[in-house]
Amino acid sequence: MVYANQQEYYNAISASTTEGQSGPFIDFMLKEVLKALQKNIKEVPGKVPSKVPSKVPNKVPNKSELAVLRLLADNSRMTRVELAEKIGLTENGIKKIISNMKAEGWIERKGSPKTGYWIVQYNLND
Numbered sequence: 217m218v219y220a221n222q223q224e225y226y227n228a229i230s231a232s233t234t235e236g237q238s239g240p241f242i243d244f245m246l247k248e249v250l251k252a253l254q255k256n257i258k259e260v261p262g263k264v265p266s267k268v269p270s271k272v273p274n275k276v277p278n279k280s281e282l283a284v285l286r287l288l289a290d291n292s293r294m295t296r297v298e299l300a301e302k303i304g305l306t307e308n309g310i311k312k313i314i315s316n317m318k319a320e321g322w323i324e325r326k327g328s329p330k331t332g333y334w335i336v337q338y339n340l341n342d
Contacts, residue, residue: 227244277322283303292335
């Protein structure tokens with residue numbers, strides 16, 4: 217798709233460079249992806265189920281989540297800043313990981329944000 221629209225591709229890169237933002241390039245690529253999808257779309261056979269099956273496999277922690285779980289299991293009073301430093305992620309990245317793990321029921325917060333601690337519910341021995 218880029219080869220077929222090579223000049224537009226280079227124009228988008230140039231515009232992004234000039235503006236100092238990736239917007240023009242992203243717009244170009246998204247339009248090309250949309251064209252490719254529309255060209256290749258096929259009818260969906262049969263009826264699509266309206267409900268998610270009741271048996272959904274349990275989610276398994278990814279590498280970063282597992283690292284956070286292990287650190288919290290070792291020190292339940294670690295802060296997001298400390299976790300970020302140990303793992304090499306941003307504080308916002310840790311905040312998102314913690315939010316996901318709380319939603320999964322893998323960790324629970326007890327007490328206040330300043331003086332509380334974490335309880336790791338996820339079995340790290342499996």
